[in-house]
Amino acid sequence: MSKVLKWFTRDSFILPIVAIIMGLILGGIVMLIGGYNPIEAYSALFTKVFGDMYNFGEAVREMTPLIMTGLAFAFAARAGLFNIGGEGQFLVGMTAATFVGVKFAGLPIYIHAPLALIAGAVFGGLWAAIAGYLKAARGVNEVISSIMLNWIGLYLANLIVRQFLLLKGENRSVDISDTASISLTWLSELMGNSRVHMGTLIALVMAVLFYIYMWKTKQGYEIRAVGYNPNAAEYAGMHVNRNIVKAMFISGMLAGLGGAFQVLGVFQYQTVMSGSPGTGFDGIAVALIGLNHPFGVLLGALLFGTLTYGSAGMSFAADVPPEIIRIVIGSIIFFIAAQGIVRWVLKPFYSKRKKEKVL
Template identity: 50%
Template structure:
């Protein structure tokens, strides 16, 4: 069996196994898995409103998954996506409400501000890794907490002590009355188009540019890349910066689309951390990340309906997601079984 076929089958098998074992967990816990999964389906597609909310939930997962996957593909582990997202969220919200510009300028500037601030937040662990050899996992974890503890004073500083910023101006908003009318006034917004563009941008950078070739080369073997004349330190920093830009864009989707502002935070949003699982399930490939984000966003939004319709607690959804991640992380075992199945068929022939 070809590696391309295996790359396609492993995530699908992981999802199926996760759903099967999730059903077993429901049975053991005294819940009806058929009713539970029916409620999950209805929560995703049961109405135009639910569908709109599902799409809205998927959008930031696409960007957080791309952020993690981009760093993975270039040999780095960016666990700081959550912090970069928070700072990008703040930047987009601030530009959205504090500046007064025409729509054709205001919206792109607000989105760009989020990307730049996310990139700047990722630049710190990148430069420490490149210049001093400090492991990026340690620094990015700490940067997450710095972002979380810094955001509330920043909000208070720009609002005069309020716990949330004003709503962004219409000229900087991704919301659409047209999309809301189609989805029974859900919070679906135009960010889904930007997410699709983000998938294409990552694919184009990594597969069609010299920069992408160098970044991947450094990720595979830094010593060989340096021997070939590549600037390893520069590429490490660039990798983190681009990854941080994707994370910042995830924050922009929340600031300019879903919520229209940013409020004081006492805990992480979780989107950045879930991006690790999205990237893992998507095999760090742009298109794979997109479909993994669709799955995660659907499960997250659909799971909200399970307690109301089937009496199944939200924790069951978390268990199903965790099981899918477990099987995706155990992809080597699935690949081994697929190889053996392929060899058995050949022997029979």
């Protein structure tokens, strides 16, 4: 019990919570300046999400891809890598899952759905491994290479849909086979017939496996060591370049799996997109809110998904523009990044706690 209480009083837990509160307060101030009622707006936001099971289920569905892209960024960050290419990896994984879902029709469901998920994960991983290899072998900055791969991934996805999967007369692919779907009828009915799916359960498992791999295995220790200090890791006999490629591959697998979840569990087809959906970039924000820890990512996705989905209720019920929610999210990330401001706010609390310890 004392260990649990100690964890809840650690800076790694307190600072993000205070940053979230400060972000919400700043958002409220912006609403007041704009002539809106912040109490009414936030009430409408949370009513939209938690008012009934259908909307709660849809909010959970909104959080699922954010968990995966957040985990993807956090995994690479633990290796000292800034994987800004989660968007492209998400799209490549989505396209691979769509291709398998359409072209391998006729397979039994217990083979088809897992095969489509595996394809999404593997191709997302291979897409990220390109940036990892360029970093390890040629010293190319992964930020530059991965952000360029985002655009290539978008156009490649559109090319594949147009050339091999296009539904005649439409700007989308043909529907994936029912045997590739990861929808769960019992879960959907439990959540008010919302579009929740098996991917949510897998995402939770992935967060647990992330933690076990990163903090309980030798390979995870090596990846973290490379992230802390690659020179020291190499001196200790660790293969730095191999760990860079491995970390990017696993990171891309997580993002690609998130893309597969979307097409197999929500849309059931893939459109020809004029622009990226932004899920990979939102995952960066989720990971930063969660301080690049897998369980922190879950909480970050919960917050981000609640604010994003609930902003529709804020707009309809309180007439507040949904863009204000982006200001709130940006403010939260700002305060998490600028922890000196948060520590200054908490300074009286820390001083009081030190005096109590002395007494």
